[in-house]
Amino acid sequence: MALEKEFYKSKEKALESLRMAKIYDKVDRKILSILNLINKSVEFYTSSSCAGRIVLLEIPKIGDKKNAKFVGIWHRTIKPTELKSALKEAKTGLLWIIAQPPIIHISVKTSSAADKLVKIANASGFKNSSFKSFNKNIVIEICSTERLDAPIGKDGVLFCNKEYLNLLINIANEVILKSNLKLKKFKSKLKKKL
């Protein structure tokens, strides 16, 4: 009972954070309706999310994620000109283009509800979904597998020619388009099954 009370208190806080994020236009529309569907259920609340993104990241040394610097972030498909324009900000270290599928973290009241939601996510194509913790707090992560992590330059200079860069952009865009389809499928399944 105490645990249940704790869960609802945390849910209240999480929903208030989400409300503020919405006000500041920090939640992607593509994912917002999904968050709302999940939060409507007494069994769940969403704690963080990303609708999928293409990122230009500068890493001073391999593995030095602490000092990594974002050079560009897009929650949508991009054009080569946009990437080139962002590249002007790149200065020191290895430059990576990264495409990430959507990710949603959800706290869950019971293990059976968690299991149900992970199954719905898997059936929607989010095959990398898993339980991040399940002792005091049950937390699940909804995620899929397609991604791109490729280095494209160093110290502000591109390694790769125009054709190769365009191919990388196409692949990154493909990750975003696939993500959008999976989000749609997930939303439709949530409507039917939650």
Add this chain to the structure above:
Amino acid sequence: MALEKEFYKSKEKALESLRMAKIYDKVDRKILSILNLINKSVEFYTSSSCAGRIVLLEIPKIGDKKNAKFVGIWHRTIKPTELKSALKEAKTGLLWIIAQPPIIHISVKTSSAADKLVKIANASGFKNSSFKSFNKNIVIEICSTERLDAPIGKDGVLFCNKEYLNLLINIANEVILKSNLKLKKFKSKLKKKL
């Protein structure tokens, strides 16, 4: 009690599969001592594992993983000449170089034991460890985050020049070296804490 019996029966089968894999030299030595440490405990058994690898993969169309073809697989660091030699096998589709950190799947008898093992894995640097299922069968996945997924050619022809290819090989090797360090740390922690 029936569940416990089921667990031990499945463990017996898994250990027999592992024994056969050892005989056919299909288990990497770097990870074998870790599997043995985990399997020694009555709480766990390992069902599948990989010590980390560099892969050359040919994918006919983006996302068409079913028809993907391995052109090269190495569970160790590689030299540019080895990659070039393997490239001769590439013929149709987009060619990717992929570096993957270690992955271990473990079935667990109780949720508290699962929680303990995931914590040890996290403290060893396997920050992407999670619970894959926890209803009837508790399964955890030990994994870390560093990886490389970069396209390098199409229809048997490389896009990238020698310098860029060497850089990609360096990064892939770095994933393997980091993986080895994490496996060592994990092994030492398992010895103390399991």
